[in-house]
Amino acid sequence: MKRILLPTDFSQNSWNAISYALQLFKDQTCTFTLLNTYTPIIYQLESAQLSAAQFGLQDAMKEVSENGLEQLKNRIEKEFNNPKHIIAYSSAFNTLTEEINALNDGNVMDMIIMGTQGASGVKEILFGSNTIHVINKAKCPVLAVPNDYEFEPPHEILFPSDYLISFNKKQLGSIISIAKQFQARVNVLHISTRPELTSIQKYNQEQLKTHFKETTHLFHNVRNNYIPEAIAEFQQKSRINLLVMINNKHSFFENLFFKSNIKHIGFHLNVPFLVIPSNL
Known part of the structure; x- marks a missing residue:
């Protein structure tokens, strides 16, 4: 069984990559894990310890993340409905690259499939910063799917x-x-x-x-x-x-x-x- 990690920020580009992954492996038994990471902006900028107010922000972000993943899982099961595929998800209070490093150490995935750009993608740039960091740090193959790319078999x-x-x-x-x-x-x-x-x-x-x-x-x-x-x-x-x-x-x-x-x-x-x- 293949284990595929699908990072998502709930953007159209990340959905496009997920759709590509599901079609690429449609005939294979796979576990797909949707991954969404989040950190409060103050935590990102200062790497400070969380205050009580930030704990409240973290709880709110966690709820948004988990709800988004649940909706995404439901969408996949509705639109693709592939009995060969198991859809799981993970919400993590972490940066994407640090969470992927932790998953690498746990040997929980065979491949990462993600979009080339995130929610704030700039068309003139080849890769968003998250994608570059993942490519450079990942210990398994990374498949980056361009924005708006429609699936076609890789002949x-x-x-x-x-x-x-x-x-x-x-x-x-x-x-x-x-x-x-x-x-x-x-x-x-x-x-x-x-x-x-x-x-x-x-x-x-x-x-x-x-x-x-x-x-x-x-x-x-x-x-x-x-x-x-x-x-x-x-x-x-x-x-x-x-x-x-x-x-x-x-x-x-x-x-x-x-x-x-x-x-x-x-x-x-x-x-x-x-x-x-x-x-x-």
Whole structure:
């Protein structure tokens, strides 16, 4: 049974991600846990001990959170009504990232699926701050679903790689599982500025071939000095339904999504984005 965590702030974007998750795993037995976190603003700003007045505010926020989760659970069961799915929920007095850290330590989820933006999302930015923090801290795969994205089966998966890390079965498990479920093709894209792979890159590429031997896949090599442009062009040309990357520190993933290129790639990222931690 898969265990999927669905963070929600009750925004349309978070509902869109929940809807995507329920359709992605509609044929699999899953437990989906809706998670809403809350902290009084004074507590967030000052990290102060709660006064009596703040305790009253906390109680009110807890009630709003639990009522919202109950309504969301009822909506899911009414609109999707899938006997394979168990819907649970959790309301926590905590920040989202700290609560997810605690859940990571308890090993209670296999994947996190959330929207790219929260209730106050800005369209020009690729990810909201919560999503960035979750991607960087999570110890399981995180699937970020763009605002307004309508579900379509992920038949074409794009997996860019610089071949600078070794790959293991656990890291690639999510990709292989989704590919087999939807009879999808995995497009491994190497974007280079040099004509030849190093010996390490060749070895890691061979590792990928071994891992993907029972999965339909193609290897692509593109010469381009500008990685965001190469990914965007391939994505549009090949009608990609899912973008997957391994979050490896000091690789082009970090440079691409969390440094100067973030605004540029943001205009092109219009498909769900699965991020896999490198230390799986």
